[in-house]
Amino acid sequence: MASTDIIFDTLRATPLFESSSDALVRKLLKDSVSLKLARRQILVLHDDPAERFFLIRTGWVKLFRETLEGSEAVIDILPVGHFFGDTAIFNDNSYPFSAEAAEPSEVISLPLAPLALEIEENPKFALKMLSSMARYRKQQDLELEHRALQNAPQRLGCFLLRLTRQDQSGPVTIHLPYDKTLVASRLGMKPETFSRALAKLRADMALKVKGSTIEIADIQTLAAYSCAACSTEFPCKDIVATKFA
């Protein structure tokens, strides 16, 4: 079946599974389902019993938690190629967050059970899992730091920088990967604050903004401003999940 082939290739192309046993990939595949999600469609709920995990094929998925009173904290917004829900294995088989499609998306739903087996039996796989977990941990530590030490415009600047190839200097043009309201929530601020932060960068850092297209006059200048309140020195790419990992 064509769709199965695609899933197979997608899995195999993923670092996590590139060195895992064929048996595992086959088992996952046999019980895989591809799901189309409408924008805002909810996929899993915080604390729900978890039997499946997910791989994003197209679109973006927002992970979040919310209180009884309705305020929500965005944990992460994941791009194509990323997994989520896999950590439920270590969480009494329940999801540690809710997940919804940030825009029309396609995800592959995979059974959790074979994962647990593979971890116990294939040290290489466990190691992969460990390093992906460690990468995530590092990222969260950084996020916590950003929230503590950077103000809104700096956080935004930092976010923009991570959308660029940070090795170049001159002017660079980027596109926001999803809408501004969502970027705002990803950065832990209100849309209004986001808008004002962007306005400030436009004024002070010579940014040109047109819709969701942004031209940064000089990366180094922006970095000097944003990274002043960060413990990591500037070229800090790869730390954050924006591309296929």
Place this chain on the structure above:
Amino acid sequence: MASTDIIFDTLRATPLFESSSDALVRKLLKDSVSLKLARRQILVLHDDPAERFFLIRTGWVKLFRETLEGSEAVIDILPVGHFFGDTAIFNDNSYPFSAEAAEPSEVISLPLAPLALEIEENPKFALKMLSSMARYRKQQDLELEHRALQNAPQRLGCFLLRLTRQDQSGPVTIHLPYDKTLVASRLGMKPETFSRALAKLRADMALKVKGSTIEIADIQTLAAYSCAACSTEFPCKDIVATKFA
């Protein structure tokens, strides 16, 4: 040697090593050093090359990062029985934070290299490592949520609650585990804010405060106040690292 015996027992009593190979414990032991740290003594520096990891035997160790400008973000304050520095394995062998003794402490310094080996060779051990990592991840997610959704008095209330056995109701007396300034930084607030937050809880929640001894009139009342802005329902013990884990 007596000291070696103590270290051996300490290691073996630790969940992480209870099921690891004797070979590993022996290797770790052979190259172990016990260190006494004065209050504020720095043990490792962020980004330093890492060849060792540490187990806390007495005292408290503060993990933090700081910017060039001198502001610092406290990542965690670890109690007796906790490890740190082990994740350097997954971080190009460099520490992802700085660490200093929050008060006079004793730590055991252990070589990192045998750990890496054991992870590859002992699936059980890798699994332990994974679940400890997952626990940490969950904790960090919660921390991020707290910072986003709870105000200062609520965060403090939540912190106090986690120092109690949350199953009881009546009045409970607790002691702050380290000084107020440090608790403040752990909760991401200034000492002044901490002081005012405590004053507010004293007034609104019928807390009695005498130095670092605090009597909570009623746990449920405090929980209703603090946990309103949290996605986790009340008895939320075990989530946070305050006791031996």
Place this chain on the structure above:
DNA sequence: CGAGGGTTTGAAGTGCATCAAATAGTGTGG
């Protein structure tokens, strides 16, 4: 007893949130 750090208190400032309203954009049916 006196020095020094930890803690509290007061006064003032800052940054972000909130509320409200205007404006820009997007997709739809006609």
Place this chain on the structure above:
DNA sequence: CCACACTATTTGATGCACTTCAAACCCTCG
């Protein structure tokens, strides 16, 4: 291709929470 409806984004005015700065207090320990 246009007008409408709906949503996203911006802008202004105001409020609140936490920080900052300054000073007093207090507690411990030599």
